[in-house]
Amino acid sequence: MKKRRLNKSVLVIFALSLVILLGLVLFNTNFSFIGKKSIHEDARTYKTRHCLAFYPKGENGLKTAKQICKGVKDDRIFDYTLIPYGDYYQISYGGDYRYFTDKQYNLLKISEVSDDGKKMISDYIRYTYKKERPEQYYNAEFLKQLKVENIDFSNVTYSIEQEFLKCHVPQHEMDVYVPLKYIQKEINMNFGFPFELYVKPTYIDTNPEHPIIALTFDDGPQFSYEKGSTSTERIVNTLYDYDACGTFYVIGDKLQDRDVWSDYQVYFFLKDSINQGNEYASHTQTHTYSLTELSLKDDIYEEINGPIDYMKEFMEYDIKTYRPVSGEFNSSVVEASPVPAILWDIDSEDWYTRDVEEICAQILNQKLDSGDVLIFHDIYDETASAIEKIVPELVNRGYQLVSVSELLKAQNIDIENLKYYYTPNDYE
Numbered sequence: 001m002k003k004r005r006l007n008k009s010v011l012v013i014f015a016l017s018l019v020i021l022l023g024l025v026l027f028n029t030n031f032s033f034i035g036k037k038s039i040h041e042d043a044r045t046y047k048t049r050h051c052l053a054f055y056p057k058g059e060n061g062l063k064t065a066k067q068i069c070k071g072v073k074d075d076r077i078f079d080y081t082l083i084p085y086g087d088y089y090q091i092s093y094g095g096d097y098r099y100f101t102d103k104q105y106n107l108l109k110i111s112e113v114s115d116d117g118k119k120m121i122s123d124y125i126r127y128t129y130k131k132e133r134p135e136q137y138y139n140a141e142f143l144k145q146l147k148v149e150n151i152d153f154s155n156v157t158y159s160i161e162q163e164f165l166k167c168h169v170p171q172h173e174m175d176v177y178v179p180l181k182y183i184q185k186e187i188n189m190n191f192g193f194p195f196e197l198y199v200k201p202t203y204i205d206t207n208p209e210h211p212i213i214a215l216t217f218d219d220g221p222q223f224s225y226e227k228g229s230t231s232t233e234r235i236v237n238t239l240y241d242y243d244a245c246g247t248f249y250v251i252g253d254k255l256q257d258r259d260v261w262s263d264y265q266v267y268f269f270l271k272d273s274i275n276q277g278n279e280y281a282s283h284t285q286t287h288t289y290s291l292t293e294l295s296l297k298d299d300i301y302e303e304i305n306g307p308i309d310y311m312k313e314f315m316e317y318d319i320k321t322y323r324p325v326s327g328e329f330n331s332s333v334v335e336a337s338p339v340p341a342i343l344w345d346i347d348s349e350d351w352y353t354r355d356v357e358e359i360c361a362q363i364l365n366q367k368l369d370s371g372d373v374l375i376f377h378d379i380y381d382e383t384a385s386a387i388e389k390i391v392p393e394l395v396n397r398g399y400q401l402v403s404v405s406e407l408l409k410a411q412n413i414d415i416e417n418l419k420y421y422y423t424p425n426d427y428e
């Protein structure tokens with residue numbers, strides 16, 4: 001009886017020893033990195049069976065440490081680096097995990113991007129598609145899906161790489177890089193970059209299957225209706241929908257007309273339009289005279305320069321080109337004008353037909369070549385309706401629809417030394 005009891009105890013002790021021994025073996029394997037220290041003196045530690053992560057004090061650090069240890073199966077140690085950015089830290093674990101804190105390690109809510117910031121990110125998504133995935137880009141319906149309203153920002157993550165906010169967009173399996181100089185304000189951070197007016201990024205595709213054409217709109221802006229319903233606004237909205245841009249040759253007197261729209265409304269309309277890549281240029285101050293009828297050099301200059309001065313004062317915006325009324329100009333006009341004249345080679349004849357189908361047919365039934373300049377008038381509702389059909393169709397055909405400045409840049413034409421431009425084969 002006594003013997004059997006003893007035997008039982010021995011067995012129990014033996015079994016227990018075995019468990020402890022096995023446990024020690026496992027323990028040693030899994031925590032072989034115990035004893036390793038962080039390079040930071042006040043670092044906290046988070047451990048799992050296979051992972052040891054250091055983090056700066058504060059529950060947000062713990063959250064990140066937990067996240068990086070999740071799913072780690074091979075034994076690993078993660079130490080962090082602190083990179084100071086002005087009043088902030090970037091805490092980084094290798095290249096994959098980065099987050100931002102203030103100097104007390106409180107996590108910054110970088111996910112609370114303003115509406116303008118979100119728009120910037122969606123602009124860069126379309127830019128990245130055009131640059132890296134052109135086979136998907138030239139599709140009007142697809143481009144519409146990349147508008148800011150259609151982007152899911154809930155699981156977009158952010159980090160900083162040099163001067164860029166790097167946004168990871170899981171919905172499109174894409175990383176986009178938005179310059180901090182533009183987006184710092186929209187994420188409530190200040191990295192010390194001076195203010196710079198945001199303009200949508202443009203990428204010019206040099207593939208000959210994607211001809212570059214400029215869309216131009218004369219005689220506006222149409223501010224003489226209730227805000228939200230003018231032909232000018234409809235055209236600007238359509239261009240945005242399909243990541244297209246144009247140049248608006250505005251008449252000074254109309255630009256300054258405040259009968260219906262307020263200064264505030266005009267300012268923000270122009271700012272948004274410029275932000276989305278549209279260009280503003282001069283179509284003279286009064287549109288009354290053919291410039292060739294004016295005999296005095298000063299009068300010609302004044303007519304062309306009116307909108308240039310106004311845009312400079314009102315928007316801090318530099319106008320680069322002008323369009324002569326009815327396309328009439330001569331050598332004395334060239335001599336008197338402060339900027340080059342931009343003519344056109346494809347006329348939509350919208351001013352003449354005032355018919356949606358005819359405007360569409362006029363543009364879509366002819367061959368358009370790289371370097372062509374198309375002329376429309378943004379003062380007609382029929383033109384706005386036609387543009388809603390023409391722009392997606394041209395995108396689907398593979399055209400790049402750009403402003404005049406972008407068109408000239410793509411052809412390496414120096415605006416400073418240009419006198420006039422009709423076509424890629426006719427300019428001086």
Ligand SMILES: [Zn+2]
Pocket residue numbers: 218219283287325326
């Ligand atoms: Zn005109």
